[in-house]
Amino acid sequence: MDLSGANLIGGSREAGTGPSFRAVDPATGDALAPVFHDADLAQTDRAAVAAGLAFRRFAGCPATTRAEFLRAIADELEGTTGTLVPRAQAETGLPQMRIENELKRTTGQLLLFARLVEEGSWVDARIDRADPTRTPAPRPELRRMLQPIGPVAVFGASNFPLAFSVAGGDTASALAAGCPVVVKAHPAHPGTSEIAGFAVARAARRAGLPEGVLNLLHGSNPDVGLSLVRHPAVAAVGFTGSLTAGRALFDAAAAREIPIPVFAEMGSLNPLFLLPGAVAARGALLAQGAAAAVTLGVGQFCTKPGLIILEGGQPARDFLGALASALHATPAGTMLTARITDCYHAGLERAREVLGVQSLTTGTKPTAATRTTAATRAGSALLATDAQTFLHTPQLSEEIFGPTVLAVLCRDRLIWNGYPPGVEVSPAMHHGGPYPATTDARFTSVGTAAIQRFARPICFQDFPEEALPPELQAANPRGILRLVDGLPTRDPR
Amino acid sequence: MDLSGANLIGGSREAGTGPSFRAVDPATGDALAPVFHDADLAQTDRAAVAAGLAFRRFAGCPATTRAEFLRAIADELEGTTGTLVPRAQAETGLPQMRIENELKRTTGQLLLFARLVEEGSWVDARIDRADPTRTPAPRPELRRMLQPIGPVAVFGASNFPLAFSVAGGDTASALAAGCPVVVKAHPAHPGTSEIAGFAVARAARRAGLPEGVLNLLHGSNPDVGLSLVRHPAVAAVGFTGSLTAGRALFDAAAAREIPIPVFAEMGSLNPLFLLPGAVAARGALLAQGAAAAVTLGVGQFCTKPGLIILEGGQPARDFLGALASALHATPAGTMLTARITDCYHAGLERAREVLGVQSLTTGTKPTAATRTTAATRAGSALLATDAQTFLHTPQLSEEIFGPTVLAVLCRDRLIWNGYPPGVEVSPAMHHGGPYPATTDARFTSVGTAAIQRFARPICFQDFPEEALPPELQAANPRGILRLVDGLPTRDPR
Numbered sequence: 012m013d014l015s016g017a018n019l020i021g022g023s024r025e026a027g028t029g030p031s032f033r034a035v036d037p038a039t040g041d042a043l044a045p046v047f048h049d050a051d052l053a054q055t056d057r058a059a060v061a062a063g064l065a066f067r068r069f070a071g072c073p074a075t076t077r078a079e080f081l082r083a084i085a086d087e088l089e090g091t092t093g094t095l096v097p098r099a100q101a102e103t104g105l106p107q108m109r110i111e112n113e114l115k116r117t118t119g120q121l122l123l124f125a126r127l128v129e130e131g132s133w134v135d136a137r138i139d140r141a142d143p144t145r146t147p148a149p150r151p152e153l154r155r156m157l158q159p160i161g162p163v164a165v166f167g168a169s170n171f172p173l174a175f176s177v178a179g180g181d182t183a184s185a186l187a188a189g190c191p192v193v194v195k196a197h198p199a200h201p202g203t204s205e206i207a208g209f210a211v212a213r214a215a216r217r218a219g220l221p222e223g224v225l226n227l228l229h230g231s232n233p234d235v236g237l238s239l240v241r242h243p244a245v246a247a248v249g250f251t252g253s254l255t256a257g258r259a260l261f262d263a264a265a266a267r268e269i270p271i272p273v274f275a276e277m278g279s280l281n282p283l284f285l286l287p288g289a290v291a292a293r294g295a296l297l298a299q300g301a302a303a304a305v306t307l308g309v310g311q312f313c314t315k316p317g318l319i320i321l322e323g324g325q326p327a328r329d330f331l332g333a334l335a336s337a338l339h340a341t342p343a344g345t346m347l348t349a350r351i352t353d354c355y356h357a358g359l360e361r362a363r364e365v366l367g368v369q370s371l372t373t374g375t376k377p378t379a380a381t382r383t384t385a386a387t388r389a390g391s392a393l394l395a396t397d398a399q400t401f402l403h404t405p406q407l408s409e410e411i412f413g414p415t416v417l418a419v420l421c422r423d424r425l426i427w428n429g430y431p432p433g434v435e436v437s438p439a440m441h442h443g444g445p446y447p448a449t450t451d452a453r454f455t456s457v458g459t460a461a462i463q464r465f466a467r468p469i470c471f472q473d474f475p476e477e478a479l480p481p482e483l484q485a486a487n488p489r490g491i492l493r494l495v496d497g498l499p500t501r502d503p504r
Numbered sequence: 505m506d507l508s509g510a511n512l513i514g515g516s517r518e519a520g521t522g523p524s525f526r527a528v529d530p531a532t533g534d535a536l537a538p539v540f541h542d543a544d545l546a547q548t549d550r551a552a553v554a555a556g557l558a559f560r561r562f563a564g565c566p567a568t569t570r571a572e573f574l575r576a577i578a579d580e581l582e583g584t585t586g587t588l589v590p591r592a593q594a595e596t597g598l599p600q601m602r603i604e605n606e607l608k609r610t611t612g613q614l615l616l617f618a619r620l621v622e623e624g625s626w627v628d629a630r631i632d633r634a635d636p637t638r639t640p641a642p643r644p645e646l647r648r649m650l651q652p653i654g655p656v657a658v659f660g661a662s663n664f665p666l667a668f669s670v671a672g673g674d675t676a677s678a679l680a681a682g683c684p685v686v687v688k689a690h691p692a693h694p695g696t697s698e699i700a701g702f703a704v705a706r707a708a709r710r711a712g713l714p715e716g717v718l719n720l721l722h723g724s725n726p727d728v729g730l731s732l733v734r735h736p737a738v739a740a741v742g743f744t745g746s747l748t749a750g751r752a753l754f755d756a757a758a759a760r761e762i763p764i765p766v767f768a769e770m771g772s773l774n775p776l777f778l779l780p781g782a783v784a785a786r787g788a789l790l791a792q793g794a795a796a797a798v799t800l801g802v803g804q805f806c807t808k809p810g811l812i813i814l815e816g817g818q819p820a821r822d823f824l825g826a827l828a829s830a831l832h833a834t835p836a837g838t839m840l841t842a843r844i845t846d847c848y849h850a851g852l853e854r855a856r857e858v859l860g861v862q863s864l865t866t867g868t869k870p871t872a873a874t875r876t877t878a879a880t881r882a883g884s885a886l887l888a889t890d891a892q893t894f895l896h897t898p899q900l901s902e903e904i905f906g907p908t909v910l911a912v913l914c915r916d917r918l919i920w921n922g923y924p925p926g927v928e929v930s931p932a933m934h935h936g937g938p939y940p941a942t943t944d945a946r947f948t949s950v951g952t953a954a955i956q957r958f959a960r961p962i963c964f965q966d967f968p969e970e971a972l973p974p975e976l977q978a979a980n981p982r983g984i985l986r987l988v989d990g991l992p993t994r995d996p997r
Binding site for chain 1: 630
């Protein structure tokens, strides 16, 4: 597949006219073809308008069409495996097996959302029956359900080129809800984004949907994304990335004449609490598990454990010794970009300069197996401090994105017998936490509950049957679970 | 009952030290005893801290205790009817029957939320079972439910001294969710607020709850409310009032280091669409209904119809003639405050100055029955314009709070055979709409779904049974509806 370097706007390829950039292979430092250009303001506007126009038709189409569309996307993505996987590898430095598993997760979550919208109960249908005899005033009939919120701006994440980018979780949940999407591709993997974006476009054609249902914009500068978030046609934002970038989008959205919700997932510290009994009984095993969790994907997961809280003493010293050895034995890895690598090293440097923080490893030595340029090479690091220093140094509560963890030794003192960063894509998952982990901890960015971000309730009062959506009709033709007079049932009403 | 004029902070009465103010009887213009003082910064801080301390205990208490507390509040409020109703009448100018019905609605919604938390399924419990045999990685067990978000700042509304003030809908849903509340009393009805606030405090003692579970602050200046919204202990905001005040709170919350959600309900235009067949067949009846809806409560409902869209022609002219007569025949009323009355008259004046807007009534003449001072006396008004003028004059889309409606005559053209402003308090109600009706149209401020504003999901991975909340335990001891592997059931898991 030849890459065009173009944006995708209302179904048409359009080369950008802004500053040019190219993807870089982080393992070699080589720039990759083709040249991409930032979308200009007019193109950003046209993409948002195209999504707005598509919204009218897409929001009204039956759940079966949406499910068919989601399945077609999964199918088209699978069909591109041969080009998608090597390009994603080249653009991210992530291993082939990781990319292949991420593709499976991406298609898996599309199919999960297809089943969710087919089953239909996610719309939280509620029906309060009329009571014409009630005093002092008769009670009207009310029927309420969730409906799509409008076009969603989705920002591709650097660390998930597939599962949280063009056809990833934000897009899957927005499309499932009935919202067209404008994706701002991450500039570190524009080629991967193009392949995925055009796969979605083909799926839209297969499902007979308007072409503006998915639009793709390239941009190496923040302006493209900010213009998108400020566009009046955009109704919500999904973002995964840094606190700085996420907060800038949140602030722009809050300052709009009509504010819109921003679901920004910005990573967090993910503390592990190790209780004394466990450290004494199986410290060596815990150290192996912790080292694996800290270095998985070169520490580039938002759920990487960033803190280990444990009680000081000999067992803790033994544990930290074992953890330091295990980290030292892990080969240095290739980070996603040179900039992320610089931030990692700068973050480590700042932490090490804090009085009371000890460096327990000096960084992994690159092995012969690590054929990575210095610009993106990162070894793991173990830092340690005491509870007082930690509590009095807010800087130590800031995430360092990369393969490092800070041990905090305290005098006395919950994941239960497990380590992040594994995150299931399922109904009960909640991926999000107090700010700055997310801008709104009431919503998840992973799992089927993610659909709730992109829907809003609409209540119909005393409407005739034929003017109601199927989910709220008396006969319950979709057979969904509904709250009737406050009680859940699939019975007709 | 003697009013103290004091704030209620962590269960203690504390006189404010800021600027003084008194309530005013809008019918007579007389200032009412006692003198109230704005809470100072230290008091605002102590109230928020008291709510934060109460949160730890209140969030953890069983659902039955919360339900008992809500029932005790309803009971205490009923016990104060003899003082509460006349004071609310004096402070708002609203008729006795309206206040009595509002008290019934207030106690009714407290009981509704008591039943909701007793039944328990509102927590949206979701359980994904483990699969240790799954490849490439075993599937962990996940259990997720909604938990209270933290202390909530509630702003009393001018137009609902009971149902949307100290013990009103925002407070009821926050307490039901498990969130302590700091109420900023509306300065137009501080006495009503004191009576209700101390009733809640007595109910808290009866239920054995910490005294900081409800705190009451007085304030005639915006500073008190803004300090509260900026306080780090406050986790969410409920507000009903003007666009200006609501937006100021929203902006303050969005500018915090840790942003928090603001559920501001700021009124809207509530258009009625009258189809030609209906106008021709029963125009006179529709005019009577519309006049009643526009003038109910002197037009001081956020759901008052503010626009009537209909096709021009003789039937429309007849309808507008009948509507003008019906409005003219409605006696002038007493608005809530002199300031609201000034805003109403200024809004009417601005609309009448728009080229293309006609005034079809010159305002109701006060009748002998209207013994209201000029400062708060308001007659109804009917304005009319054409579709082109309406579409090209954004100002005409701004709400005018009071007994007026703008008819828009168009060439061709949904509430279905009904009028606002009736709003049920029930599971299917959705009270909220696109900005500026609300700052977040995904949530309702009326009905049981209002509880969702004040809760956030927590997900437990591989936790032992004894460390799980009852809602997520395998045996399902509360018997609630849960989503198990994506399917709703009350079965144990």
